[in-house]
Amino acid sequence: MGLDIVPEPRVYLDTALHPASTLALPVDAARHVTRVLRLRPGMPLTLFNGEGGEFEAEIAEIRGQTVTVHIGQYRDVDRESPLTLRLVQGISRGERMDWVIQKTVELGVTRIEPVFMARSVVRLDARRAILRRQHWRGVAVSACEQCGRNRIPEVANPVSFGEWAAGYRASDPDGAGHPPGISLLLQPGAKRRLTDIAYTGGPITLLAGPEGGVTETEAGRAVSIGFMPIVLGPRILRTETAALAAFSAIALHWGDF
Structure with a gap:
């Protein structure tokens, strides 16, 4: 028993x-x-x-x-992932976004950057964006309480995709002096799979779209700033599933699974 x-x-x-x-x-x-x-x-x-x-x-x-x-x-207990994991998530509707934040925190994400994309249904004015960020951080805190993490992942201010892309540096996404890593765009129909990627260290940044996915224009912009499109199998994953599946596979291949 x-x-x-x-x-x-x-x-x-x-x-x-x-x-x-x-x-x-x-x-x-x-x-x-x-x-x-x-x-x-x-x-x-x-x-x-x-x-x-x-x-x-x-x-x-x-x-x-x-x-x-x-x-x-x-x-002195450390339950952090050995990987530096960043999620750039196209903002989706309330419960879906909460779910993504909660579960990616459980999987070890280090930083979450919510972005408004062309197919994002949710639109927030400045005041509501501040309140929503506070709410999302609360979701991250609760996830840490549940899963045993002792460091709270950062939740960035929500910004437009254009503003985010203009400030993104693939070699050093948060300006913290990290060594070059890899930047991955989740895109159905892409030719590469995760197993095709040669990872040699550094931060792993994942870009996932909202409901309806990433537009061709957004995908092209992401590629131009260093993102590699990858596909997660032959099936179309929902916005609340895609990042979780990707981070789970990443943890299995290169992390602590």
Whole structure:
């Protein structure tokens, strides 16, 4: 008979954490701990702040809406992918975009860049774009809480495809001085498959279209800035499936699967 192991609940806190200290949880975290996780005094949990590593902790007291935790030992735990993975995702409708962000974070993506493409149904003004980015970052945080990652992937501001393409450098996509990697465009009908790509290291950037895919004009622009079109088999994948399938295959070939 198998043994069911229930992992300790994990909670992200955007603050400095120190061993052998006591901390009152922020309102949202306190509500999550009591109403969703249903923790009680004396019960264990794990805290992390996105800077790497995690902390053992225990619920010390619950008084009204105030939850106090005692922070214990620091654990130098790294569950990051050995690959630097970036996703440039054509913005799709609400739940589909949330799904892509959640699942690619679970698969180890390092940075997510949402872009408005010709076939994107969603259009956002400046205010709504800010709110949507905050929402997407919340999705990424929740995914890290669930999957055990201790670093939060960056979610960039949503921009138009043209603006994104104008600022993209295939050899150093985020300007961080990384060595050249590979830039892949998911495109049905492309001649190359992932297994045809010679990967020798560096960041892997993946461009996936929204509902309806990438237009010929967008594909041509992507190729002109260094992207290689690849196909994921003979079937047409939905926008919420394509990036997940690609990153899974990448992890299997070159990562930690």
